[in-house]
Amino acid sequence: MSTTFQISPDEVHRALDDLDPVELVVAELTGKKAPERSFVVGPEAGLGVGLAEKYLVVEEPSSATRFLLPLGALQAVRGACLASAAARVFVPPGAATVSVLGSGISAELLLRMAVRYVVDVSHVAVCAVGGSVEEIVTNRVIDELDLSGISLAVTSEIAEAIFGANLVGIAGKSAVNIKIDQIARGAVLVNCSGWDLPAxxxxxxxxxxxxxxxxxxxxxxxxxxxxHRSSESGPAARRRQEYHSHRIAGDLRGLLSGDHIVRAEPEGIVLVEMLGVDTLSTSLACQLMLAAHRLGLGNVIQDSAP
Structure with a gap:
């Protein structure tokens, strides 16, 4: 007999406290992840349409145990971890002022990972876009901010939220109408939303x-x-040539593995676009499954013959 446990988004948060997700995600991105134990990871037709569209199955054959992990939470964790890794690369040493724009669990995780893994964060400002503040600034986030001695400001105005911030993170399912003159010089702008920023x-x-x-x-x-790819001629091309550095300079995969060197832009804004917002980290899913098992998390939903 095999036992299936369904993990809630809240339990994903609890499991994250038992491991270092940033290290796992970075190791997988750069191809330096440690060998995994024997797991079966993937969609499960037997779950039915409702569950199969929302959960990833992680099974450990040796224990006949499988966990259903929420897809949205897994994707949000990976994006938030890469955003924190990007901050380590691009944000210079010293006090970091963070602004989080967005909604839902994606913005909450972006905030949590920044608080836990970005060095020297002194202040955080949050603006909910396309959702409620309560979805982002949860009790667990408030507790972590208090324990870390990080001040918090909540506002409904994007300009106010990003004023003076040297790290601006965007997450959620809605486009954010941010303006270039609102962003501080030398700031790092990380877009985990999957939406285009204004041209x-x-x-x-x-x-x-x-x-x-x-x-x-x-x-x-x-x-x-x-x-980046444009080869057209005429006025539009000439305008783009003025912004020759808009050609994509590299990727986190190369920077974090040491294959690329960061282009110095002390006064310019660095934009980091997360293209893999829907990508799943197999390594992270397996380690979350093990953490959930250790902590006794999950609701048993079925027992089935192998």
């Missing part, structure tokens, strides 16, 4: 990086990718 923002940054250059061909519809 004026893309045209106004100094440098663009992505998480993985291998995903460019799958994202030809994105504005900044079009700028």
């Amino acid at each position: 004026s923002v893309v045209d106004g940054v100094a440098t663009v990086y992505v998480d993985n250059l291998g995903l460019i061909e799958e994202n030809l519809h994105r504005y900044f990718v079009g700028v």
